Amino acid sequence: MTSVVPIRAVLFDWGDTLFESPHAPRVMVSYARERGIRLDDDEAERMWDELWHAGKTPEEHAKGRDLSRDAHRRVWTELFARKEAFIPGIGRVLYERVMEPSIWKPYPDAEPTLRALHDRGVKIGVVSNHAYDLRPVFRDAGLDRYIDAYALSYEIGVTKPGRGIFIEACRLLGVGPADTLMVGDDATSDGGATEAGLRFHLLGPYGRGGERGLVRVVEIVDASRAVDA
Ligand SMILES: [Mg+2]
Numbered sequence: 001m002t003s004v005v006p007i008r009a010v011l012f013d014w015g016d017t018l019f020e021s022p023h024a025p026r027v028m029v030s031y032a033r034e035r036g037i038r039l040d041d042d043e044a045e046r047m048w049d050e051l052w053h054a055g056k057t058p059e060e061h062a063k064g065r066d067l068s069r070d071a072h073r074r075v076w077t078e079l080f081a082r083k084e085a086f087i088p089g090i091g092r093v094l095y096e097r098v099m100e101p102s103i104w105k106p107y108p109d110a111e112p113t114l115r116a117l118h119d120r121g122v123k124i125g126v127v128s129n130h131a132y133d134l135r136p137v138f139r140d141a142g143l144d145r146y147i148d149a150y151a152l153s154y155e156i157g158v159t160k161p162g163r164g165i166f167i168e169a170c171r172l173l174g175v176g177p178a179d180t181l182m183v184g185d186d187a188t189s190d191g192g193a194t195e196a197g198l199r200f201h202l203l204g205p206y207g208r209g210g211e212r213g214l215v216r217v218v219e220i221v222d223a224s225r226a227v228d229a
Helices: 024-034 041-055 069-083 090-099 110-119 135-140 163-173 190-196 215-226
Strands: 009-012 123-128 149-152 180-184 199-202
Touching: 009 163, 024 041, 024 090, 041 069, 069 090, 110 123, 110 215, 123 163, 149 163, 163 180, 163 190, 180 190, 180 215, 190 199, 199 215
Parallel strands: 009 123, 009 180, 123 149, 180 199
Antiparallel strands: none
């Protein structure tokens, strides 16, 4: 962080940043078992990693899945259906048991991080490529009290890495891009924030059920403010 401009607002990505998906390989194994198909944990892990990585490619993003619910269901179900040859019906099952946002859970360090930023008077926004309203998800998790604005692609009509979604998030928070830090797990889509003049912090790889490394965000904010004499 070389800039001396203090950070006044932080924007967070949602999926794999603040919230964690249900354990998809476990969903695959249990569904396979329901169908009488043998699938071990390692094989399920490999299949899921392949699908999830494919889901993050520009080709998949370009299919417009984050602009409407119908497209979201169709595009993800088609992607997951690549494994139908091994497990018939898995496309629909993975969509319903993994992709529904209401069943995602916050990482254990999400609440303390949001609270720490909120206590410092830092504005907080959520910037997500998503076709669902995430406000009820934050409400149910008890985190909505910390969020000052939501910039959701299906409402704004622009997906990350498009500049427009970051600019709109800053406008909603009443801050300038130069005063704002974007935090996310995707160097391409979340990293688009730098094109809009924001700073960007890329989260590292993550394991299941553990902390997400979000405390680093508070350190970055504090460091930016320490030079603000
Ligand atoms: Mg993400």
